[in-house]
Amino acid sequence: MSSAVPASLACIAELLRCPACLSPLAAGQGSLICARRHAYDVARHGYVTLLPSARRCCPIGDDAGMINARAAIMDAGHFEPLTTALAERACSLALPDSSVVLDAGAGTGHHLVGVLAELQGAVGVAVDVSRAASRRAARAHHRIARVRSDIWEEIPLCDATVDLAISVFAPRNPDELARVLRPGGAVVVATPAPEHLQELATLHAISVHRTKAMRLQHLFTGWPSADRVQRVSWILRLTHQDVARILTMGPAAHHLRPDFLGHLAALNEPVRVTAAVELRTFRRPEHRLR
Numbered sequence: 001m002s003s004a005v006p007a008s009l010a011c012i013a014e015l016l017r018c019p020a021c022l023s024p025l026a027a028g029q030g031s032l033i034c035a036r037r038h039a040y041d042v043a044r045h046g047y048v049t050l051l052p053s054a055r056r057c058c059p060i061g062d063d064a065g066m067i068n069a070r071a072a073i074m075d076a077g078h079f080e081p082l083t084t085a086l087a088e089r090a091c092s093l094a095l096p097d098s099s100v101v102l103d104a105g106a107g108t109g110h111h112l113v114g115v116l117a118e119l120q121g122a123v124g125v126a127v128d129v130s131r132a133a134s135r136r137a138a139r140a141h142h143r144i145a146r147v148r149s150d151i152w153e154e155i156p157l158c159d160a161t162v163d164l165a166i167s168v169f170a171p172r173n174p175d176e177l178a179r180v181l182r183p184g185g186a187v188v189v190a191t192p193a194p195e196h197l198q199e200l201a202t203l204h205a206i207s208v209h210r211t212k213a214m215r216l217q218h219l220f221t222g223w224p225s226a227d228r229v230q231r232v233s234w235i236l237r238l239t240h241q242d243v244a245r246i247l248t249m250g251p252a253a254h255h256l257r258p259d260f261l262g263h264l265a266a267l268n269e270p271v272r273v274t275a276a277v278e279l280r281t282f283r284r285p286e287h288r289l290r
């Protein structure tokens with residue numbers, strides 16, 4: 001059953017494109033619809049799914065447990081220094097008043113809310129493939145349109161429609177970002193630094209790859225850097241429950257050590273943990289890469 005199209009989605013509907021025929025969409029009665037009558041119902045929770053029909057029902061992306069854990073950590077303010085740094089970067093880019101800000105791999109939408117708070121005339125488009133994330137972020141902010149789509153494959157926006165994209169601990173698709181950014185547009189990429197959550201490394205079996213920065217630069221070859229690399233680091237003070245949530249809100253959730261709970265119980269509260277994130281800003285290349 002479809003629901004009314006939220007105002008946040010209606011006002012940017014024409015920037016979105018149909019996954020079947022790639023033409024722009026428009027807001028209809030409870031759905032977004034293209035000129036060839038492909039229709040996409042708005043879910044009860046206020047988001048629209050723009051995936052090829054064969055994939056619409058697939059359980060992909062972060063599950064409800066991961067999203068609930070992330071929402072609890074974000075709502076408690078543990079990652080506020082990162083949100084603040086993203087908002088400051090956005091402000092420093094001197095964007096047009098009525099900018100469109102894309103959060104590619106938005107999760108709960110928490111960081112995008114922080115960015116929009118500093119960009120009063122801007123509207124946000126939060127894209128994530130997870131149904132649980134889409135449900136939660138649909139109620140995150142009245143200026144955020146929520147779209148469930150897979151940015152690995154394509155970004156569900158028309159060409160040259162986005163002023164600023166943010167990518168926070170998310171998959172990156174530079175070809176699609178270059179397509180959807182307007183000339184002069186930029187992407188701010190946040191990635192974990194090598195020491196991010198290092199005190200918790202004994203609890204799980206994955207680590208931040210040391211060559212990540214090099215791979216990131218390679219991925220954005222041909223994109224002018226708009227600024228220096230900014231390191232944001234702070235100390236988290238966590239309860240055991242917070243630690244469990246931080247580990248289960250990301251990829252470590254699938255790689256916890258079998259004796260995880262025993263190790264966790266042995267840590268003194270508050271557990272002091274390093275958070276360290278690197279921010280990079282890349283300008284859209286003048287000539288599209290493909």
Ligand SMILES: [Zn+2]
Nearest residue numbers: 018021034038
């Ligand atoms: Zn269509």
